[in-house]
């Protein structure tokens with residue numbers, strides 16, 4: 506798929522009008538519905554971040570990005586009509602100058618653990634510190650898991666050994682490009698294929 510800046514859609518000018526832009530009265534560009542969010546991919550299709558749809562349109566119009574997936578909404582700017590993009594891809598590769606580190610948040614923990622309680626597999630509703638904070642447990646990726654309220658309440662201030670419980674696998678910080686986008690934003694379902702996320706994981 507290619508750029509969706511499809512050129513003029515304000516009606517084909519009659520052949521022979523050398524410069525529409527001069528022949529037509531200028532119509533101010535309406536501030537259309539550009540309040541949405543757009544997934545920004547690197548030139549390599551690696552997810553980079555989420556930008557406003559308005560920002561994404563500016564990038565497309567400047568030929569700095571191309572639309573990969575679009576909505577049915579359109580924005581009229583100057584003499585160009587642009588479909589509001591859901592996903593855009595930079596035309597030139599940018600180096601990401603910072604190491605990927607995922608902020609620890611409730612949403613991100615839930616996403617990492619598949620929205621389920623690590624102890625019983627039920628629906629997660631809370632965050633549990635594996636080593637309780639009251640006993641020196643840290644609020645870090647390797648000590649935080651998603652849990653249901655019942656398990657959390659049952660475990661309270663005890664350790665796993667005291668409970669006779671175990672974890673399916675040791676918790677750790679998530680990695681991968683997709684995780685940059687989690688923990689602080691709602692994920693548009695249309696981003697999933699680019700984020701490598703299964704449909705069942707809701708953020």
Ligand SMILES: [Zn+2]
Pocket residue numbers: 622623624625626627652653654655656657
């Ligand atoms: Zn549970």
